[in-house]
Amino acid sequence: GQQVMQIPQYQHVQEGEDFTTYCNSSTTLSNIQWYKQRPGGHPVFLIQLVKSGEVKKQKRLTFQFGEAKKNSSLHITATQTTDVGTYFCTYTGTASKLTFGTGTRLQVTL
Amino acid sequence: DGGITQSPKYLFRKEGQNVTLSCEQNLNHDAMYWYRQDPGQGLRLIYYSQIVNDFQKGDIAEGYSVSREKKESFPLTVTSAQKNPTAFYLCASSIKPPDTQYFGPGTRLTVL
Numbered sequence: 001g002q003q004v005m006q007i008p009q010y011q012h013v014q015e016g017e018d019f020t021t022y023c024n025s026s027t028t029l030s031n032i033q034w035y036k037q038r039p040g041g042h043p044v045f046l047i048q049l050v051k052s053g054e055v056k057k058q059k060r061l062t063f064q065f066g067e068a069k070k071n072s073s074l075h076i077t078a079t080q081t082t083d084v085g086t087y088f089c090t091y092t093g094t095a096s097k098l099t100f101g102t103g104t105r106l107q108v109t110l
Numbered sequence: 111d112g113g114i115t116q117s118p119k120y121l122f123r124k125e126g127q128n129v130t131l132s133c134e135q136n137l138n139h140d141a142m143y144w145y146r147q148d149p150g151q152g153l154r155l156i157y158y159s160q161i162v163n164d165f166q167k168g169d170i171a172e173g174y175s176v177s178r179e180k181k182e183s184f185p186l187t188v189t190s191a192q193k194n195p196t197a198f199y200l201c202a203s204s205i206k207p208p209d210t211q212y213f214g215p216g217t218r219l220t221v222l
Contacts, residue, residue, distance in 0.1 A: 033210065042200055042213040088152065092208040100153040
């Protein structure tokens with residue numbers, strides 16, 4: 001069956017450092033969505049990637065979809081304390097259901 | 111003010127009691143979803159509904175039941191058959207699956 005691994009599970013950075021989380025699939029994905037969940041909060045949609053090799057930017061966040069559509073990454077440049085939270089990749093699985101990855105928890109300290 | 115509402119924010123129940131969690135949306139979305147999140151874990155799909163009067167089991171449906179009598183409402187009942195019901199429950203909706211999902215604020219259920 002389809003398996004998607006998200007790495008790392010946890011990362012602790014100093015404010016100003018960069019951060020990257022990866023989402024890797026054993027099979028080709030039709031699309032990837034990224035969500036952010038602040039501590040104690042609910043997931044909030046960030047972006048959707050559909051095309052092979054697609055790169056999208058939102059201020060300090062850069063999202064990539066691999067050429068083979070089997071992996072994706074989220075890169076944050078110069079992290080801030082407001083970036084703290086858990087970042088989930090999600091993909092469309094069977095029966096058009098969205099399946100959430102395991103998430104990467106980001107901690108940012110001053 | 112559009113969005114998804116879940117109530118209550120915190121809920122306490124005694125073991126063996128059924129409890130119903132509310133989820134309402136005024137976004138005119140066709141699809142609605144229920145997820146369970148345990149501490150430090152990801153989201154697991156309990157049930158989802160693509161249209162009124164229809165719903166499908168997700169990955170962890172045992173011990174839960176839902177109804178979708180109205181487009182804007184998708185209540186979740188946690189039954190006494192659910193062995194470990196204490197968790198954070200999130201409701202979401204989308205225009206249609208598998209579009210972007212919009213989440214409610216969640217209900218933290220604690221079974222004592």
